[in-house]
Amino acid sequence: MKRVSTVLAASALVLAFPHAFGQEATAVLRRASAAMGADELKTLRYAGAGTGASFGQAFKPDLKWPKLDLASYARQIDYAASAMHEDIMRSRGEPKGGGAVPIKGEGRAIGVVSGQFAWNMAGPLPTPRQAALEGRLHDLWTTPHGVIKAAQRNNATVKWVPGNGKELAAVSFSEKGILSATAFINDQYLVERVESRTPDPVLGDTAVVTTYSDYRDFGRTKFPMRIRQTMAGSPVLDITVKEVQPNAQVSIEVPEVVRSAKENVTVEKAAEGVWFLAGGSHNSAAIEMKDYVIMVESPLYDGRALAVIGEIRKLAPGKPIRYVVNSHNHFDHSGGLRAAVGEGAAIIAQAQSKAYYEKAFANPNRIAPDHLAKSGKKTKVVPVSDKLVLDDGARKVEIHRIHPSDHTDVFLMVYLPNEKLLIQADAFTPGPPNSPPPAPPNNYNQLTLVQAIEKRKLQVERHLPLHGRMVPNAELYRAAGKSL
Numbered sequence: 001m002k003r004v005s006t007v008l009a010a011s012a013l014v015l016a017f018p019h020a021f022g023q024e025a026t027a028v029l030r031r032a033s034a035a036m037g038a039d040e041l042k043t044l045r046y047a048g049a050g051t052g053a054s055f056g057q058a059f060k061p062d063l064k065w066p067k068l069d070l071a072s073y074a075r076q077i078d079y080a081a082s083a084m085h086e087d088i089m090r091s092r093g094e095p096k097g098g099g100a101v102p103i104k105g106e107g108r109a110i111g112v113v114s115g116q117f118a119w120n121m122a123g124p125l126p127t128p129r130q131a132a133l134e135g136r137l138h139d140l141w142t143t144p145h146g147v148i149k150a151a152q153r154n155n156a157t158v159k160w161v162p163g164n165g166k167e168l169a170a171v172s173f174s175e176k177g178i179l180s181a182t183a184f185i186n187d188q189y190l191v192e193r194v195e196s197r198t199p200d201p202v203l204g205d206t207a208v209v210t211t212y213s214d215y216r217d218f219g220r221t222k223f224p225m226r227i228r229q230t231m232a233g234s235p236v237l238d239i240t241v242k243e244v245q246p247n248a249q250v251s252i253e254v255p256e257v258v259r260s261a262k263e264n265v266t267v268e269k270a271a272e273g274v275w276f277l278a279g280g281s282h283n284s285a286a287i288e289m290k291d292y293v294i295m296v297e298s299p300l301y302d303g304r305a306l307a308v309i310g311e312i313r314k315l316a317p318g319k320p321i322r323y324v325v326n327s328h329n330h331f332d333h334s335g336g337l338r339a340a341v342g343e344g345a346a347i348i349a350q351a352q353s354k355a356y357y358e359k360a361f362a363n364p365n366r367i368a369p370d371h372l373a374k375s376g377k378k379t380k381v382v383p384v385s386d387k388l389v390l391d392d393g394a395r396k397v398e399i400h401r402i403h404p405s406d407h408t409d410v411f412l413m414v415y416l417p418n419e420k421l422l423i424q425a426d427a428f429t430p431g432p433p434n435s436p437p438p439a440p441p442n443n444y445n446q447l448t449l450v451q452a453i454e455k456r457k458l459q460v461e462r463h464l465p466l467h468g469r470m471v472p473n474a475e476l477y478r479a480a481g482k483s484l
């Protein structure tokens with residue numbers, strides 16, 4: 001009986017199969033483009049609200065991305081310019097984990113991409129963010145109309161697959177360096193779902209599933225009122241769309257400061273054989289040992305990591321970078337680790353990160369082959385539960401866990417007992433000279449760090465923070481509302 005009904009169901013599917021699609025991807029895409037109004041769509045604005053998540057900012061490796069409430073979510077797209085402007089008002093949906101989201105209240109995040117340039121807006125000021133380039137282009141070209149246009153220019157192929165009781169056209173394509181994708185098109189010629197892969201600096205080729213439902217008409221343009229998305233298997237977006245404006249005025253200009261930006265690495269000597277490497281949004285440090293170098297932090301992406309590594313090679317010629325210390329699991333701080341591994345460095349990370357990195361870095365990056373992929377090297381992780389000391393007789397380097405902290409459970413800092421220097425990320429970010437203290441001290445920031453220093457009785461004189469500038473320890477205590 002069961003077998004018979006399966007056969008019947010299968011033939012019912014074949015009967016419902018919209019053969020009007022034609023057999024070729026080009027024909028399917030032509031019909032979908034016409035049905036969705038993609039042909040004449042040059043620009044688009046849409047806006048809504050819902051929930052999201054801070055991708056890559058989990059409290060611990062392997063946890064889901066921390067939830068966000070999105071009070072507003074607005075995008076502007078210019079397809080011909082390959083440009084998209086995203087403006088989000090967001091607040092935390094849960095207290096723990098990273099992301100540049102205030103502990104209390106709302107924060108605004110503006111991310112932009114145009115052609116080969118990506119940047120963020122902090123108030124009126126554009127900040128280059130090339131590490132986000134591929135991810136943003138992926139997002140642009142997996143929108144309902146974007147994916148049709150991208151498939152049309154990339155020799156797509158089509159297969160027929162069972163859908164929700166009806167057959168779907170699964171149109172697949174890839175665009176070098178940016179994404180591979182399959183758009184599932186239903187018998188109304190609407191994109192129901194996009195299953196794609198984006199090259200991520202930490203995870204390599206990363207699975208993204210975007211679901212589009214509840215399509216409505218806006219003139220000749222059809223657009224979904226509900227958009228849901230997962231990345232690496234966990235939700236990052238669920239919004240209800242409230243406004244759609246096809247062919248609205250959209251003008252996204254690449255600012256000169258972004259167009260002319262290069263990965264700039266400034267070198268400041270903090271002590272004999274210890275350098276503070278800044279010049280971008282995320283800093284690193286280099287510590288010269290007798291026979292090798294320790295790189296502290298390899299942030300963002302290959303572009304940043306390789307610029308920093310190039311500088312370290314000049315500072316300590318002939319010495320291998322044996323270790324790279326990873327301050328914590330957040331992707332902006334671990335996005336350059338693959339490059340450091342590609343240079344032969346072993347990663348020193350909190351013990352809970354070991355299995356995560358080993359698995360993540362074994363995942364290939366086929367869409368945009370990176371330094372690690374090209375090197376053929378294997379990931380080695382030296383786990384630190386609470387404390388690790390590297391001592392070669394000439395210099396002593398201590399690696400301590402910052403614990404507890406609501407920012408991350410896998411937080412490490414580097415302490416040089418003879419030089420009385422401390423290197424840490426995110427717990428304490430000094431602002432420009434004479435600026436008001438950063439956010440009120442709490443279990444997420446300065447307070448965590450002061451507690452960790454006092455618990456371990458570290459004699460810190462100066463900080464080499466992985467965001468911001470070198471400052472004396474008094475600045476941390478002032479920011480924490482404490483006296484030394």
Ligand SMILES: [Zn+2]
Pocket residue numbers: 098099328330333407408426
């Ligand atoms: Zn962080």
